[in-house]
Amino acid sequence: MSLFVEGLHNHLVGPFTFDVPAGGCLAVTGASGTGKTLLLRMIADLDPHEGRVTFAGIDRATLPAPAWRRLTALIPARSGWWADTIGEHFAPEHEVEKHALAADLLLPGSLFDRPIEEASTGERQRLALIRALLAEPRLLLLDEPTASLDPVSTEAVESMIARRRASGTTVVWITHDAAQASRVGDLALRMLPGGVLAA
Template sequence: MPESQLLSVEELNGFGVGPVSINLATGERLAIMGVSGAGKSLLLRLLADLDPGEGRVVLAGEPRETIAAPDWRRRVMLVPAQAGWWAPTVDGHFELSMMDTAVAMAARLLLPPDIMKREVRVLSTGERQRLALIRALARRPEVLLLDEPTSGLDPAATEAVEALLVECSGKGIGIVMVTHDAMQARRMADRTFTMHQGRLTPA
């Protein structure tokens, strides 16, 4: 495997998806577009090992079957369109060692200074989206799988998120992003793919 190759996917099949073969280089940003129901979100779930599937998936030279599922999901982390929240306040979702990093990212993403102390139930959709991204990045994944990460954001917040993602990819994180925004794909992606009936083709 080339040193720059981070994630290798061969003949991946699952419910509504496949076969899909694709490679992601270290620090590369891929965009996936397509109509609703094409299988984009299902593909991200397959890559994160959240749904059953068949095929060969290798991360930094390590086959997925040799990595415990919780460890895989920490290294190949999915940020879904609607993330889950289990604690009443935002700070309950972050380990103490992550707080400084999380607070700094929150400021960069134009979130209020007291956001970590707020109750989740009062957050807007856009605030939740940005906090879910921060929650993932604070755990330092090797691959970040993003499902419509800016769909609920205004232009300023979208620009802030995109800038942070470009910076993270510059540090080596591989990013696979589902988006319906063709302009965003042009701005963000090193390569763009279209998904149709569960299969990927270069856009």
């Protein structure tokens, strides 16, 4: 399921035009404040914008918002948590799957029984990824998903996303790490000041 973005912009950034093939990964680097997160939020249809986004041959403008949300998952740098314990953020029917994903991401199963306040930033990043993956999205929008992780945990996340890509999931991955962009991206672009993408 390929992603095609054409003339996507708002008053702060863009226009952006690019395509990512099914199972491909576009890695975007650049300094803080250049507009990388805004790009993801516009693709996710969370911020006002103009331009066209097509995924799997479907123009996003023709889909109701809930249908687009089922196809797409934005994992922000800081995810929201609304309940007291970690486990309350996961549906009971995903009990087996969440523990399998946690093990793959080097998280102990007992973590789900703990208060969310006790989870480190790195644990929360991986938990947010698990929460998103349980919905089986076909387009992943990742905003620095390994920014707070050690090298071993980073490798676990990269391996998990690679497996999802092998099954056809398409990815746009924001990172400050040029080496990571080279590892994970089929195409790596840099966000320049003023919100312009360049090779």
